[in-house]
Amino acid sequence: MTTTPMTNDTPGLLMVWTDIPAEVEPEFNEWYNREHMPDRINKVPGFTRARRFISLSGAPRYLALYETRSADIFRSAPYIAINKTPDPTSRRFIPLFRNTIKGICDIIARVGQGEGAMLALLPVSVTMDREDEFAAWARDSMLPDIVSSTGVIAATYARRNRTIQEIAAASYTRAGDRYVYGLIAVECADERGLAKASASLAPDVLKQHGASVMFVDGICTFRNLYTVHA
Numbered sequence: 057m058t059t060t061p062m063t064n065d066t067p068g069l070l071m072v073w074t075d076i077p078a079e080v081e082p083e084f085n086e087w088y089n090r091e092h093m094p095d096r097i098n099k100v101p102g103f104t105r106a107r108r109f110i111s112l113s114g115a116p117r118y119l120a121l122y123e124t125r126s127a128d129i130f131r132s133a134p135y136i137a138i139n140k141t142p143d144p145t146s147r148r149f150i151p152l153f154r155n156t157i158k159g160i161c162d163i164i165a166r167v168g169q170g171e172g173a174m175l176a177l178l179p180v181s182v183t184m185d186r187e188d189e190f191a192a193w194a195r196d197s198m199l200p201d202i203v204s205s206t207g208v209i210a211a212t213y214a215r216r217n218r219t220i221q222e223i224a225a226a227s228y229t230r231a232g233d234r235y236v237y238g239l240i241a242v243e244c245a246d247e248r249g250l251a252k253a254s255a256s257l258a259p260d261v262l263k264q265h266g267a268s269v270m271f272v273d274g275i276c277t278f279r280n281l282y283t284v285h286a
Contacts, residue, residue, distance in 0.1 A: 068127030071159035075116040102129035114276025131223040139227040159236040160221040161214035165195035168203040168210030172243030176253035179236040186266030207249030
């Protein structure tokens with residue numbers, strides 16, 4: 057089992073979680089798969105992986121997760137430029153995003169390796185005076201316990217980078233989106249893994265460590281649609 061602690065070279069994570077009007081959904085998916093996501097990987101140095109998911113339970117419907125060498129990539133000149141001067145197709149689809157939730161985060165801890173066919177996701181908020189306690193519990197206990205279970209491949213805890221979030225958000229063409237404090241993502245091979253993640257991340261368990269569920273009623277589950285690596 058591999059555990060990744062936070063260091064000065066802490067990887068970054070961008071989450072974009074959104075609904076889209078049904079009448080443009082097929083075109084939206086083609087654009088996202090063939091243009092939008094590859095553009096981040098191919099045109100912005102420092103992006104390492106991009107993935108798309110569709111909801112099995114919970115909302116919004118579509119989830120994208122992008123990983124970078126560090127969160128500093130989200131304030132780099134190439135990333136700011138691609139946001140401030142979107143291509144014509146992006147200018148068409150991005151204003152159509154609905155109920156959008158975003159995250160610009162440092163990956164605080166990751167246990168395990170590999171990509172699951174399914175994903176369990178929970179956005180969380182942590183009280184300010186217990187941030188370090190929660191991060192230590194996630195790294196040393198919660199994530200290893202989840203990953204040791206049948207059907208689970210890997211798990212990640214990521215936490216907002218407030219400074220970089222403010223810089224990056226200022227470059228976006230849309231305003232008013234909600235931003236998470238943090239998120240827990242569990243890579244699963246099957247429904248058994250999803251069930252373990254749901255049980256391990258129950259609200260009463262999180263509350264014991266100073267955390268609560270944010271923006272959603274409970275854990276949300278997804279099927280992987282598409283992955284691209286740098």
